[in-house]
Amino acid sequence: MSLASYPVQTLDLHFQGAPSIIAAFLIRSSAGPILVETGPASTYEALASGLKGAGVEPESVRHVLVTHIHLDHAGAAWRLARHGATVYVHPVGAPHMHDPSRLLASARKIYKETMDPLWGPLEPIPAERIRPLTDGEVLRFGDVAIEVLFTPGHAIHHSAFRLDGALFTGDIGGVRIDGGPPIAPCPPPDIDIETWKDSLARLRKVRPEVLYLTHFGPFSEAQEHFDALEWNLRSLSEWVLGRLRAGVAEADLVPLLDAYSSGYLDGSKRGEALGRSYALANPFFMSAAGLARYWRKAHPEAIEPRA
Numbered sequence: 612m613s614l615a616s617y618p619v620q621t622l623d624l625h626f627q628g629a630p631s632i633i634a635a636f637l638i639r640s641s642a643g644p645i646l647v648e649t650g651p652a653s654t655y656e657a658l659a660s661g662l663k664g665a666g667v668e669p670e671s672v673r674h675v676l677v678t679h680i681h682l683d684h685a686g687a688a689w690r691l692a693r694h695g696a697t698v699y700v701h702p703v704g705a706p707h708m709h710d711p712s713r714l715l716a717s718a719r720k721i722y723k724e725t726m727d728p729l730w731g732p733l734e735p736i737p738a739e740r741i742r743p744l745t746d747g748e749v750l751r752f753g754d755v756a757i758e759v760l761f762t763p764g765h766a767i768h769h770s771a772f773r774l775d776g777a778l779f780t781g782d783i784g785g786v787r788i789d790g791g792p793p794i795a796p797c798p799p800p801d802i803d804i805e806t807w808k809d810s811l812a813r814l815r816k817v818r819p820e821v822l823y824l825t826h827f828g829p830f831s832e833a834q835e836h837f838d839a840l841e842w843n844l845r846s847l848s849e850w851v852l853g854r855l856r857a858g859v860a861e862a863d864l865v866p867l868l869d870a871y872s873s874g875y876l877d878g879s880k881r882g883e884a885l886g887r888s889y890a891l892a893n894p895f896f897m898s899a900a901g902l903a904r905y906w907r908k909a910h911p912e913a914i915e916p917r918a
């Protein structure tokens with residue numbers, strides 16, 4: 612099947628006014644429209660107008676699937692739930708959609724006063740509007756069948772979704788914007804390199820024809836993409852390990868990682884503008900914190916071999 616033959620439409624949410632940072636995907640089924648990812652509440656108007664542009668009234672969306680509960684993926688789910696949509700989410704993420712207070716508190720700690728302009732408000736979703744997912748189950752919506760693949764590594768509560776040869780990869784499939792290379796987004800607190808690699812192995816086995824990346828859009832060379840993403844994941848995490856071994860403080864890691872990642876991007880088409888887009892999709896300070904936490908928690912002996 613070619614890209615055009617999948618009943619999927621990519622909606623650009625114009626996060627922070629920029630193109631190609633965060634996507635939501637509209638799937639048409641004989642049982643009505645299905646949404647994969649919602650973006651944050653701050654881009655709900657863009658989501659609504661994208662749906663309307665596609666001939667779909669936002670109020671008519673009854674099924675909303677989210678790959679994980681991070682605000683850039685599921686932050687507007689509550690708004691669709693208010694119109695009567697059911698939100699399909701990993702069982703570990705589900706309680707935080709029902710009671711987002713802990714999610715909000717930890718995001719506020721990271722984003723401080725930029726929290727509201729970046730992400731918008733987050734409201735609880737009633738339990739009856741939340742449908743926890745099961746690994747391997749197939750959700751049937753009329754003529755559309757979507758397989759659920761639990762894929763931890765970026766977040767413990769991450770799922771990918773498969774519709775025939777189309778794979779919705781959330782963040783486990785990395786960030787790849789506008790002709791740039793794939794980069795693994797590594798925010799705290801769940802990053803686990805081994806688990807991430809296992810999840811990629813699982814996704815490779817599906818032999819997808821098209822990857823739908825939330826950051827950003829369809830990409831059809833799946834195996835090549837996974838190769839490059841795995842390389843980036845390894846090189847990024849080993850680079851951070853090297854700095855931690857050398858005794859670099861976490862705060863000093865941020866500008867270094869920023870520079871390192873810019874170098875990686877410069878090798879591709881247009882360094883600077885691309886760097887800004889990647890940083891909007893996943894700020895590098897998040898990956899510095901996430902990877903430092905991973906090494907300290909999972910492999911402290913790797914940082915100080917003879918301690």
Ligand SMILES: [Zn+2]
Nearest residue numbers: 681683684782
């Ligand atoms: Zn994301």
